[in-house]
Amino acid sequence: MATKPHNHRLPIDRIPPPSGWLLPIYFCVVTLTISIGLLVAGEFSELALRQVLRFSARVAMCAFLLAFSASSLHLLWPTTITRWLRQQRRYLGVSFAATFLLHGIAIGLRVIFFPKGFVDTLNPMVINVGGAAFVIALLMAVTSSNSVQRRLGPAWKGLHWFGNYFILLQFVAGEILRLQKDPVKYAPYGVLLALVILLRIIARLTLTMRKLRNRYAATIGS
Numbered sequence: 504m505a506t507k508p509h510n511h512r513l514p515i516d517r518i519p520p521p522s523g524w525l526l527p528i529y530f531c532v533v534t535l536t537i538s539i540g541l542l543v544a545g546e547f548s549e550l551a552l553r554q555v556l557r558f559s560a561r562v563a564m565c566a567f568l569l570a571f572s573a574s575s576l577h578l579l580w581p582t583t584i585t586r587w588l589r590q591q592r593r594y595l596g597v598s599f600a601a602t603f604l605l606h607g608i609a610i611g612l613r614v615i616f617f618p619k620g621f622v623d624t625l626n627p628m629v630i631n632v633g634g635a636a637f638v639i640a641l642l643m644a645v646t647s648s649n650s651v652q653r654r655l656g657p658a659w660k661g662l663h664w665f666g667n668y669f670i671l672l673q674f675v676a677g678e679i680l681r682l683q684k685d686p687v688k689y690a691p692y693g694v695l696l697a698l699v700i701l702l703r704i705i706a707r708l709t710l711t712m713r714k715l716r717n718r719y720a721a722t723i724g725s
Contacts, residue, residue, distance in 0.1 A: 571671060
């Protein structure tokens with residue numbers, strides 16, 4: 504009696520996505536690998552370094568926006584995916600900080616090796632705001648553990664609330680400047696940021712309405 508051949512294919516749909524502290528490691532490895540590939544392919548030219556800058560900035564922005572919108576997405580659309588995003592929000596935030604650091608290293612490399620035409624475009628406002636964003640991202644990353652959260656108490660929530668909105672505004676300001684230079688090229692990123700902000704507003708309004716409705720129901724019931 505003939506037996507059916509065993510199927511040794513890897514069940515891709517059953518492989519869980521990276522989670523926990525593996526998530527920032529995954530982000531760093533992928534970002535670093537592709538960045539090195541771009542530099543090698545471009546023979547470490549100025550154009551290659553500019554590609555690395557754009558790529559690392561987009562990866563960092565995506566990680567930040569996923570962390571920023573995770574709770575809102577789950578509130579409005581409670582699914583398995585949005586629940587996973589909410590559970591990994593802390594690690595997505597650390598992933599942002601790590602890839603943002605790689606982006607900062609790429610900026611340093613361009614300043615060192617290709618300063619002409621780049622340093623002149625940096626004004627004090629860009630340097631100060633960008634530097635503050637790096638510091639805030641680092642502070643948020645090193646205070647992401649449960650033990651530090653317990654030690655800081657209410658200050659932890661204030662730090663992360665301020666940091667989230669400061670970095671969001673920094674991304675918005677950067678996209679506005681880029682949209683003025685090339686609206687067609689940067690329009691998708693501007694739309695993405697606008698959608699994330701709109702999503703947060705809708706989620707806040709929804710949560711407020713739920714609280715008011717529950718309070719009203721409790722008042723009627725009593």
